[in-house]
Each structure stands twice: as structure tokens, then as C-alpha cells.
Amino acid sequence: MTVSITDVARAAGVSASTVSRALRGRPGVSEEVRAQITAVAAQLGYTASRSASSLASGRTFTIGVVVPYVGRWFFGTVLDAAEQVFSAAGYDVLLYNLGSPEARKRFFTKLPVRKRVDAVLSLLIPDEEESAALRSLGVPLATTVGGARPGFTVVGIDxxxxxxxxxxxxxxxxxxxxxxxxxxxxxxxxxxxxxxxxxxxxxxxxxxxxxxxxxxxxxxxxxxxxxxxxxxxxxxxxxxxxxxxxxxxxxxxxxxxxxxxxxxxxxxxxxxxxxxxxxxxxxxxxxxxxPVADQGAEAARLLLRQLDEPGAEPPTEQVQMPIRLVLRETTAPPRPRGPQ
Amino acid sequence: MTVSITDVARAAGVSASTVSRALRGRPGVSEEVRAQITAVAAQLGYTASRSASSLASGRTFTIGVVVPYVGRWFFGTVLDAAEQVFSAAGYDVLLYNLGSPEARKRFFTKLPVRKRVDAVLSLLIPDEEESAALRSLGVPLATTVGGARPGFTVVGIDxxxxxxxxxxxxxxxxxxxxxxxxxxxxxxxxxxxxxxxxxxxxxxxxxxxxxxxxxxxxxxxxxxxxxxxxxxxxxxxxxxxxxxxxxxxxxxxxxxxxxxxxxxxxxxxxxxxxxxxxxxxxxxxxxxxxPVADQGAEAARLLLRQLDEPGAEPPTEQVQMPIRLVLRETTAPPRPRGPQ
DNA sequence: AATATGAACGCAAACGCTTGCGCAACAAGG
DNA sequence: CCTTGTTGCGCAAGCGTTTGCGTTCATATT
Known part of the structure; x- marks a missing residue:
């Protein structure tokens, strides 16, 4: 029913491994063959199964984002910006909305992101235990709220x-x-x-x-x-x-x-x-x-960077974004002492 | 390094299939063995690999949610409520933020949700083509915006x-x-x-x-x-x-x-x-x-229902939520004709 | 002309789970 | 005591990819 890599391989007259390499831009495939395979795949409407490929490769191309409350402007905006960066880089985002204590508890005990994400962006402040749980995932971590935490890249403001x-x-x-x-x-x-x-x-x-x-x-x-x-x-x-x-x-x-x-x-x-x-x-x-959106985007970018160049990268990084006072109409000198 | 089902099986002195059945509450396992396996799994900190299990079972336990703009209050709120329902039911949500035309196009041509989700909740209005693309996924579809569309469960207002x-x-x-x-x-x-x-x-x-x-x-x-x-x-x-x-x-x-x-x-x-x-x-x-949040929650619930009882379910359902005028301070009779 | 070098590709073994089927073991029915 | 069921569990075959290694063949090197 749904077209698999072997279907493409057969249709293109090559092996599955060649299809895999061709479609992912890996070396070891001649340009003509690659073009042909690409054409066939497109025509068949083939999309690789993420489950299968992440099972085989270990990479999920998915980022977990956990937020305390999506509906709140701040978090919605950060999430929005981060998602754009992630998806532009070919990553999907798994959203965990941990508003209620039950949801939060469920998340940190079951840790559904385990083996499912390549990194996590936390928009809520984990306590010590939760923080340890996240670190146990063994993936890059970042946050846009609160202060420094071991193992986290944090982008914030002063x-x-x-x-x-x-x-x-x-x-x-x-x-x-x-x-x-x-x-x-x-x-x-x-x-x-x-x-x-x-x-x-x-x-x-x-x-x-x-x-x-x-x-x-x-x-x-x-x-x-x-x-x-x-x-x-x-x-x-x-x-x-x-x-x-x-x-x-x-x-x-x-x-x-x-x-x-x-x-x-x-x-x-x-x-x-x-x-x-x-x-x-x-x-x-x-x-x-x-700059709320910028913080989300920046955190996302830092995370992606860690994924691209693993190793030497310092696990903890601190970025401070600029702030500025904007004067509008809700502030003025106090009224001269008068009747309440 | 990371504990797999066979590790649990070995530690519990049973086969992997028994572990699988035990942990998922499937029949064919005695209560004692199940208890033992559960204990061992917990102690080892085992979590099943979603990739592997969805590859094997075909179910992903993931819902795709596509929104035009997460940062906007309406969508953020709908998403928030929907996510809560989904995650309470054991589903994860994959978020696609399709604000920019490029993101939107990318999504509908590559269709990254293919083989990755069990259902999709669309908070944006797909055009004919996009709609067809979504239907081609072969999973239940729902939306909280706009009118009826073939193949979609829609919950909205009058x-x-x-x-x-x-x-x-x-x-x-x-x-x-x-x-x-x-x-x-x-x-x-x-x-x-x-x-x-x-x-x-x-x-x-x-x-x-x-x-x-x-x-x-x-x-x-x-x-x-x-x-x-x-x-x-x-x-x-x-x-x-x-x-x-x-x-x-x-x-x-x-x-x-x-x-x-x-x-x-x-x-x-x-x-x-x-x-x-x-x-x-x-x-x-x-x-x-x-009732914005309610609409999100209701749409999520309807989607879950379709997943639970497949088949007979009418593919298209229409739900209308109540609205009401709330009077505050920005409306009043027009001023009697005076100087502009 | 014989050999070394690489590029292009196929083989097959994972990856970690689910599930149909088979096989004991044991209970109940004749 | 021999069927006929049940129940509880293990076997093994997938699921659709990726990837190390081997093979083939054309080209460059002596």
C-alpha cells in the first residue's frame, strides 16, 4: 500500500542501499543514478519512514520542546521561533505541554522523549531531579528561561x-x-x-x-x-x-x-x-x-550547532540578549500630594 | 548502553515477547510474571523505543498538529488544550508551525508526517491540494477552523x-x-x-x-x-x-x-x-x-475516538460550540451629531 | 600488459520492537 | 486414561531503514 524503499529500488533498477544513499545525498552514487532515483522516488511519492530510519541510524531528527504553558504569549512566541529554526533545518518538533502538575509528573517519570529526540529545548525550569532526568537522556539541552544549569545551554537576558x-x-x-x-x-x-x-x-x-x-x-x-x-x-x-x-x-x-x-x-x-x-x-x-522570539531562535540554533559538531562543543553556553526600556503611557511623575 | 527489551527479558528470565506483552497489558501473561517484569523494567529504567515499536506495529502514538502561527493567541490556546487531551491519552504531539509560505510548502510537499502520526489536527485551512495531501495520509483528520471539508471532523462555532x-x-x-x-x-x-x-x-x-x-x-x-x-x-x-x-x-x-x-x-x-x-x-x-480551548479539547477527543473505534465511525463530523456576546466598555450609543 | 586504485553499487546484518504461530503443561470432560 | 480445551510462554519472521564490507569494473600507474 504505502511505498517503501524497496519499491523505489525495484522501480529504479537498483538496490535499496543505493536508493538510501542517493536520496540522502551520501557519496558512492553516480550523479546519473542519483538523478534517476530522485525522479522515481518523486514520481512514486516516496517518503522514508522516520521510524525505520531512526531505528537504523539512531538519529531521530526530532527535537523535544517542553513548555509550561503553550497558550501564554511568552512561551508561544519562543516556541514559534524555535520551531521555525528547527523545521528549516529538517527537524521535527515534539511538543510537551506541562502545565498541570500531573502532566509534568507523567512527563518526567515516563520520559517519553527517551530514544525519540536528538535534543531538548526546555522552556520550563526543571528542579534538580527533573534536570537530572533530562541529562540522563544524553542529548544536548537548552533553555531560554532562568539561570545557568549544569548541562544546559541557556540563552536569556539580563x-x-x-x-x-x-x-x-x-x-x-x-x-x-x-x-x-x-x-x-x-x-x-x-x-x-x-x-x-x-x-x-x-x-x-x-x-x-x-x-x-x-x-x-x-x-x-x-x-x-x-x-x-x-x-x-x-x-x-x-x-x-x-x-x-x-x-x-x-x-x-x-x-x-x-x-x-x-x-x-x-x-x-x-x-x-x-x-x-x-x-x-x-x-x-x-x-x-x-527579544522573545530571538531567544527561541537562538536557543534552537545553538542546539542545532551542537548536533552538527558533536564533541568539542562546550556543553554549557550562556548567551545574553539585549533589553531596553520602552516608554509608553503608563508612567508619569507622581501627582502632587492631593486628595486620594 | 541504553537498555533494550532483551535486557529486560534476560534480567527477568523470560523472552522478549513476554516482556512486550507484559508491559503493554496484553493478555497471555500470568499476573505474577507480569508483576515481576514490570518491577525489573522499572528498576532498569526501561522505556520502549518508539521508533522500533511503531516500525513493528504500524502505530505511532503520535498526533500531528499543524498550525499557521503558534504565537497567536487563538492557535496557542487551541493547541494547548488539544495537547493536554492527547498527552493524557498517551499520545505525543508533533508540532508543525506553518507561518511562512516556505514552511507551508515544505510541509505539504515533503509531508513529514507521513508514516509518523496516527492522526492530524489541522488548525489551518488547507486548500484543495493540501487537503488532498492530508487525506492521502490515510489517518483521521480534524480541524477547529473554517467550514466543512470532506474527510475532516470539524468543531467550530456559528x-x-x-x-x-x-x-x-x-x-x-x-x-x-x-x-x-x-x-x-x-x-x-x-x-x-x-x-x-x-x-x-x-x-x-x-x-x-x-x-x-x-x-x-x-x-x-x-x-x-x-x-x-x-x-x-x-x-x-x-x-x-x-x-x-x-x-x-x-x-x-x-x-x-x-x-x-x-x-x-x-x-x-x-x-x-x-x-x-x-x-x-x-x-x-x-x-x-x-470557547477556544474547548474547541481544541473537543477536536482532540473526537480524533482519539476515531482512533479507538475505527471503522464504523463517520469520517466527517460537525460540532458547533456555543458563542455569546460579552458586553464591556468599548460600545455605546453614537454621540449626538457634533463637531468631528 | 599486468597491477594497483578508486568509484559505484549490491549484500546482508543490524536497529528494537510486535505478533502469528507452535508447543508445553495442566485442567476439565468423556 | 485419552481427548479436547485453556493458559502461558518462546520462536522467529517481519517492520523499513542504514551502513560496513565485498565485489565489479573502468581508469590510472608502472
Missing amino acids: DRAGTESAVRHLVNLGHRRIGMISGASGPLHWTTPIERRNAYLDVLADAGIEHDPALEADGDYTVEGGERAMTELLAVSRPPTAVYAQSDEMAMGALRALRRHRLRVPDHVSVVGFDDHELADVVGLTTVAQ | DRAGTESAVRHLVNLGHRRIGMISGASGPLHWTTPIERRNAYLDVLADAGIEHDPALEADGDYTVEGGERAMTELLAVSRPPTAVYAQSDEMAMGALRALRRHRLRVPDHVSVVGFDDHELADVVGLTTVAQ
Whole structure:
């Protein structure tokens, strides 16, 4: 029914091995024969069975990409870019969406990628155990989130610098009560929220502003979480006049909360985010832009490079992409002290 | 180096076939032996090679999902939900991101999914040729976009009804000059823009409003496109007082354009979108909500069902999910005629 | 003219699993 | 005690490739 390599071989009057070599551009086949085989294969609509070829060769020409949540803009965008690079290079991508704890557990215990992929790009931060599981696959590993991990190539941004530019911007505008909406520094070994928090604290200290713990709230890196967090911040006795949200999605949640409280941005409260989300511009959000797609593409490229030239390649590589503060309409100097 | 089925067999003192049967829950193995084998396999950290097993069995336990653009909210969300269903059922998903024409062409000519997947979920609308290519795979097919296609299970929404509720809402508010930002009705055999346009025209006709072709603009289903389109609409001699955008992303682009023109929404112009994008709420966009994730999950489920009970299953099935208009803050009655 | 050299190609053995079939062993039925 | 079934398991033949090695034959080397 479905045409196999021997069918092509027969039709072309050669052996299967020659067909294999011809189609993959391997030496040992004369140009005429190769052309003939190519023609026959095309005419028969032949495509090599990936299962068979990877079984025989050990290479799968497949990359595993694991993400915490495909629907989220950041991950979707990284994935998008990475996929393009991979598929252009002839690799397929196997997607693992590990949003729920069950899915995550299932993935790391069964490790379905074993013997199925040539490399894996992880967009979630594995804990020690998970990290070890991935390393046990014996394939190149990369990530675009969080800090360095042994065995991983990581491409990221300078979280400190980004945060500093954002918070400093608020300070320079004259704000003194600057809140922060952060991400859970939960059990995940995710350095980003920590880095950003430290940078936030440092800038405050630098500016001689005393840090008020009541001005920090957890936004869970989601829109809803951001909304909740902002609501909390609004409830403290002396609410902030400006807020730094560690992600644009949380910042947007904050905007929503502010709108619900009939507070005007930036008149009553300034908001600055982080990411330069696709829609940040639509809502006029001042934010720290990071090249999200580029990070995905770059990580993919680094992975491919390791596949091409195995051996000497240093297993761990660190790449930092540029960030920049983009000023829009959600930040302004604090209002002169007036009625709440 | 990596443990194979024969290693397990040897360690358990049985044959490879018994191991295979035991691990996959096939009959013909006593419970004691099965337990023993399971234990040994776990202890050795054995995972069956997918390549080998699919080569031998013909089943791949993999689903191909092809999307036009993973980064876009709608597709990301559908994919997210579908992936969860698939992976919970033990299937892996192979992702094909066909945004660029080259990628698309490459995919449909090389058809890398051939012999690699048990089914495919297409989130893009294939043209006749592409559709035929997919059918030639001989596996169940499904989609969540556009209308009926032979050989496809389609789960979608009632585009007409959705559009009608949106446009009628504007009419009821008293608008007479109602613009539309649509999608390219280009070469893609995508019925959605057409359905929505027809419904728009019908509602206008129903309301006795004469249709003005100048009030239609192409927004390409992107934010930028929406912005361009809105800008065009603003440039006509008598601009619309309300706009129906066929997608929330275009609607948001429109909002941006309006803001740039210093026009207030809904005071100067009302805007209604379609989708109920994750961030529609943040910008207060009135829109037609459709259950995006549900559609992905449902399509996945239908596909799995066809895999479970092959044969009798009708190859084509149509499912319609509910829609509803959600009123927010971008729509209001037109301002009484005043200075532009 | 005899030999060495390579290029072009075929042979056959993997790769790691699944599965139809056969064969014990043991239970039940006559 | 001899059939007739069952049940539990091993044998071995694939599944469709890739690849090391061998063979053939034309060309270059002495």
C-alpha cells in the first residue's frame, strides 16, 4: 500500500542501499543514478519512514520542546521561533505541554522523549531531579528561561539590568512608594523572580528609599494574579504611587484592577511591566522589552550547532540578549500630594 | 548502553515477547510474571523505543498538529488544550508551525508526517491540494477552523450567529455607519471571513442600512493589520461611528489606531471584536466570546475516538460550540451629531 | 600488459520492537 | 486414561531503514 524503499529500488533498477544513499545525498552514487532515483522516488511519492530510519541510524531528527504553558504569549512566541529554526533545518518538533502538575509528573517519570529526540529545548525550569532526568537522556539541552544549569545551554537576558532600568525610571520620575508585583518564588528553581526582586531592592536602596514589604505582592505571572496583586497593593494603608510588575501580563492585570478601582493610569498610579508583550503597545504599557522570539531562535540554533559538531562543543553556553526600556503611557511623575 | 527489551527479558528470565506483552497489558501473561517484569523494567529504567515499536506495529502514538502561527493567541490556546487531551491519552504531539509560505510548502510537499502520526489536527485551512495531501495520509483528520471539508471532523462555532449578535448590538445602540475590519479572503479556503462578512451584510440589510463598501477594510487578522484598517476607515469622508472587527486582535489594533488619532472609545467610536481574547477584558473590549480551548479539547477527543473505534465511525463530523456576546466598555450609543 | 586504485553499487546484518504461530503443561470432560 | 480445551510462554519472521564490507569494473600507474 504505502511505498517503501524497496519499491523505489525495484522501480529504479537498483538496490535499496543505493536508493538510501542517493536520496540522502551520501557519496558512492553516480550523479546519473542519483538523478534517476530522485525522479522515481518523486514520481512514486516516496517518503522514508522516520521510524525505520531512526531505528537504523539512531538519529531521530526530532527535537523535544517542553513548555509550561503553550497558550501564554511568552512561551508561544519562543516556541514559534524555535520551531521555525528547527523545521528549516529538517527537524521535527515534539511538543510537551506541562502545565498541570500531573502532566509534568507523567512527563518526567515516563520520559517519553527517551530514544525519540536528538535534543531538548526546555522552556520550563526543571528542579534538580527533573534536570537530572533530562541529562540522563544524553542529548544536548537548552533553555531560554532562568539561570545557568549544569548541562544546559541557556540563552536569556539580563534580568538585573532590565529591572534596574524599569525601577530607576520610576525613581527618576520622582516616585518614592514603588510597589512590585512579582512571581511566586515557589519550589520552582526559577531564578528570574529572585533576580528581579534583588535588582528592585537594590535600586530602592540606591535611591535611599526604605523598602516596605507591604508593597510587594505575588502575581503568579498571570493576568488574574496581577489583578489580585494590584488589588492587594491598593488595600495597604499608604498605597504605592507606582508599580513595577515583573511581567507584562501581570502589569495588564494590574491595569485592570486599577480601572476597576476607578484609578487613572498614569495619573494616579504609574505602571511598568516587563517583556514588551505583543499587546503592550495596545494598552500603552511602559515596559522592558526583551527579544522573545530571538531567544527561541537562538536557543534552537545553538542546539542545532551542537548536533552538527558533536564533541568539542562546550556543553554549557550562556548567551545574553539585549533589553531596553520602552516608554509608553503608563508612567508619569507622581501627582502632587492631593486628595486620594 | 541504553537498555533494550532483551535486557529486560534476560534480567527477568523470560523472552522478549513476554516482556512486550507484559508491559503493554496484553493478555497471555500470568499476573505474577507480569508483576515481576514490570518491577525489573522499572528498576532498569526501561522505556520502549518508539521508533522500533511503531516500525513493528504500524502505530505511532503520535498526533500531528499543524498550525499557521503558534504565537497567536487563538492557535496557542487551541493547541494547548488539544495537547493536554492527547498527552493524557498517551499520545505525543508533533508540532508543525506553518507561518511562512516556505514552511507551508515544505510541509505539504515533503509531508513529514507521513508514516509518523496516527492522526492530524489541522488548525489551518488547507486548500484543495493540501487537503488532498492530508487525506492521502490515510489517518483521521480534524480541524477547529473554517467550514466543512470532506474527510475532516470539524468543531467550530456559528460564525453567522456570532457576527449577528455583535453587529445587531451596534445597530441596537443606534449606529448606522458601521464599519467592518475583516480578514483577507485571499487564496485560503477559509470560510470564516466570508461567513462573518455575509452575516454583517445581512444584519445591515435587515436594519435597512445601506451598505457602504468604503466601510470595509482588511485587517489580516493581526493587531497591526487592525490598526492599519482602522486608520483607513478613519480616512474616509464619513467615517464609521462603530466598527465590528472579525477578531479581537484586529479590534485591539483598531483601539490603538483610535488612540493615536486621539479618538475616545466608545465616545467617538464603538468597537466590538470577536474571540474574547485573554486580554479583551483588560482593554475592556466588547466581543463575541467563543470557547477556544474547548474547541481544541473537543477536536482532540473526537480524533482519539476515531482512533479507538475505527471503522464504523463517520469520517466527517460537525460540532458547533456555543458563542455569546460579552458586553464591556468599548460600545455605546453614537454621540449626538457634533463637531468631528 | 599486468597491477594497483578508486568509484559505484549490491549484500546482508543490524536497529528494537510486535505478533502469528507452535508447543508445553495442566485442567476439565468423556 | 485419552481427548479436547485453556493458559502461558518462546520462536522467529517481519517492520523499513542504514551502513560496513565485498565485489565489479573502468581508469590510472608502472
